[in-house]
Amino acid sequence: xxxxxxxxxxxxxxxxxxxxxxxxxxxxxxxxxxxxxxxxxxxxxxxxxxxxxxxxxxxxxxxxxxxxxxxxxxxxxxxxxxxxxxxxxxxxxxxxxxxxxxxxxxxxxxxxxxxxxxxxxxxxxxxxxxxxxxxxxxxxxxxxxxxxxxxxxxxxxxxxxxxxxxxxxxxxxxxxxxxxxxxxxxxxxxxxxxxxxxxxxxxxxxxxxxxxxxxxxxxxxxxxxxxxxxxxxxxxxxxxxxxxxxxxxxxxxxxx
Amino acid sequence: xxxxxxxxxxxxxxxxxxxxxxxxxxxxxxxxxxxxxxxxxxxxxxxxxxxxxxxxxxxxxxxxxxxxxxxxxxxxxxxxxxxxxxxxxxxxxxxxxxxxxxxxxxxxxxxxxxxxxxxxxxxxxxxxxxxxxxxxxxxxxxxxxxxxxxxxxxxxxxxxxxxxxxxxxxxxxxxxxxxxxxxxxxxxxxxxxxxxxxxxxxxxxxxxxxxxxxxxxxxxxxxxxxxxxxxxxxxxxxxxxxxxxxxxxxxxxxxxxxxxxxxxxxxxxxxxxxxxxxxxxxxxxxxxxxxxxxxxxxxxxxxxxxxxxxxxxxxxxxxxxxxxxxxxxxxxxxxx
Numbered sequence: 001x002x003x004x005x006x007x008x009x010x011x012x013x014x015x016x017x018x019x020x021x022x023x024x025x026x027x028x029x030x031x032x033x034x035x036x037x038x039x040x041x042x043x044x045x046x047x048x049x050x051x052x053x054x055x056x057x058x059x060x061x062x063x064x065x066x067x068x069x070x071x072x073x074x075x076x077x078x079x080x081x082x083x084x085x086x087x088x089x090x091x092x093x094x095x096x097x098x099x100x101x102x103x104x105x106x107x108x109x110x111x112x113x114x115x116x117x118x119x120x121x122x123x124x125x126x127x128x129x130x131x132x133x134x135x136x137x138x139x140x141x142x143x144x145x146x147x148x149x150x151x152x153x154x155x156x157x158x159x160x161x162x163x164x165x166x167x168x169x170x171x172x173x174x175x176x177x178x179x180x181x182x183x184x185x186x187x188x189x190x191x192x193x194x195x196x197x198x199x200x201x202x203x204x205x206x207x208x209x210x211x212x213x214x215x216x217x218x219x220x221x222x223x224x225x226x227x228x229x230x231x232x233x234x235x236x237x238x239x240x241x242x243x244x245x246x247x248x249x250x251x252x253x254x255x256x
Numbered sequence: 257x258x259x260x261x262x263x264x265x266x267x268x269x270x271x272x273x274x275x276x277x278x279x280x281x282x283x284x285x286x287x288x289x290x291x292x293x294x295x296x297x298x299x300x301x302x303x304x305x306x307x308x309x310x311x312x313x314x315x316x317x318x319x320x321x322x323x324x325x326x327x328x329x330x331x332x333x334x335x336x337x338x339x340x341x342x343x344x345x346x347x348x349x350x351x352x353x354x355x356x357x358x359x360x361x362x363x364x365x366x367x368x369x370x371x372x373x374x375x376x377x378x379x380x381x382x383x384x385x386x387x388x389x390x391x392x393x394x395x396x397x398x399x400x401x402x403x404x405x406x407x408x409x410x411x412x413x414x415x416x417x418x419x420x421x422x423x424x425x426x427x428x429x430x431x432x433x434x435x436x437x438x439x440x441x442x443x444x445x446x447x448x449x450x451x452x453x454x455x456x457x458x459x460x461x462x463x464x465x466x467x468x469x470x471x472x473x474x475x476x477x478x479x480x481x482x483x484x485x486x487x488x489x490x491x492x493x494x495x496x497x498x499x500x501x502x503x504x505x506x507x508x509x510x511x512x513x514x515x516x517x518x519x520x521x522x523x524x525x526x527x528x529x530x531x532x533x534x535x536x537x538x539x540x541x542x543x544x545x546x547x548x549x550x551x552x553x554x555x556x557x558x559x560x561x562x563x564x565x566x567x568x569x570x571x572x573x574x575x576x577x578x579x580x581x582x583x584x585x586x587x588x589x590x591x592x
Contacts, residue, residue: 020320021551022459050509053452053459057549212366 004125008035015205032218040070068095120144132166149182158186188224195228274305277446279575285417307543335576340409460508460544465501470535488524
């Protein structure tokens with residue numbers, strides 16, 4: 001599976017915010033064997049270049065960087081932040097977030113499509129953070145996106161996959177588009193479930209960063225993502241409503 | 257030169273008059289060193305220490321800091337109580353707004369030396385909070401102080417011990433010849449983020465704080481309000497002042513506080529008690545905390561220079577133990 005022409009070394013994307021220290025962040029990225037790290041540019045750059053020290057730490061992790069526009073609420077903010085990110089990290093990749101509602105941090109799909117169009121025309125490879133809305137997905141693809149990142153649940157909530165039906169429908173409608181579950185994953189089992197549903201990657205931040213032992217949790221997510229990916233290619237059994245004995249009942253000895 | 261001749265008082269130049277510099281200078285002077293403290297940066301209040309909360313909270317910090325931070329800070333409350341006036345030993349109260357109450361359980365799992373308190377116990381500790389919170393944690397062994405008063409008291413203490421303070425010293429050269437041509441035996445560099453280019457891995461973490469005056473609320477101890485994004489604390493000071501802090505932003509900008517940060521800090525105060533809605537905003541402040549990649553303060557020796565840096569959020573908490581280490585290096589030649 002290619003993400004804008006790039007094969008990732010692993011299907012686990014890891015956010016870099018909220019760790020107890022940069023050292024623990026680095027340990028976690030190693031333990032996760034993350035294929036991508038995301039970094040928020042907006043909050044870390046109150047003044048021009050003032051976040052340089054932290055950005056250097058991120059670059060030194062040796063993992064492809066996907067900068068994001070976290071915290072942006074308008075098209076203009078998001079576009080400006082994306083340009084800043086391209087300059088700082090020398091990449092055309094941008095994880096596009098345009099927040100529409102501050103309690104759920106739900107994406108504003110209308111602004112998202114508009115910002116995605118502007119950035120795609122400007123040569124960016126846009127990874128849009130979206131709801132699991134089918135029509136919105138279609139519009140994002142028309143706007144130039146070649147990857148989609150639907151949420152599992154609100155950012156930082158740890159609730160897992162809130163709408164499995166919707167995520168499954170998205171997968172079925174866009175079999176050839178790389179799909180990433182972004183946000184809401186709280187446990188490795190949620191990540192495994194996303195991979196079993198046929199998603200191509202998952203993006204985790206809070207579930208690792210706020211764990212008591214982030215590096216250990218990162219390792220657990222690595223295993224879960226791998227397990228889900230392998231399980232999918234192993235053609236899982238179908239669910240059924242009745243028991244199906246796994247040992248034959250015919251021909252058993254009758255014990256008097 | 258690193259070996260001080262027996263009987264001779266070592267000449268020590270301490271650079272930086274923040275909490276790391278002053279605790280080092282006082283500790284060295286108490287052990288008999290001839291100390292000159294060079295204050296760089298030009299004016300009082302330009303460093304991170306001036307913006308500190310002044311919480312002496314070894315147990316609460318264990319929530320996000322490694323165990324060595326708690327271990328090294330156990331001596332801290334006693335050290336401060338012995339060196340500056342008005343160190344309160346009333347503990348710390350940890351609370352959460354109703355929708356974030358699950359965070360109390362997480363905080364409890366990662367810390368120790370607390371009592372779980374219900375609404376009645378909270379009201380007994382802080383009568384003004386009666387009826388406002390149903391559940392919290394109380395850390396009885398912790399304390400707090402007013403950092404600005406504490407820094408002033410340490411300066412006075414240093415002078416009383418025969419130490420000298422050179423104000424407006426240039427950042428990279430000697431103050432005007434305090435030893436009449438002789439070089440210092442040791443330089444103790446406590447210049448915080450100013451030493452970024454000399455110390456590998458040092459970075460700045462921006463913090464923002466607000467100082468409020470509110471006549472209608474009385475608190476006897478710091479209150480930490482758990483919050484998914486930033487842990488906000490409200491520390492009572494004399495004259496009905498309350499320090500509300502502090503953001504943690506991976507940035508070295510000293511630009512004025514952002515509206516977003518102010519809203520988050522003030523909301524926490526308002527959630528703690530609506531009377532803060534009428535508080536006077538006395539001051540907003542921004543500082544840059546020096547930090548190493550593990551966010552743990554370190555004492556390192558390079559030639560004749562001892563660096564005390566990377567105090568991060570733990571300046572008042574860990575300076576006493578780091579100063580003791582500096583004293584051991586200067587007087588014993590023992591490694592950091």
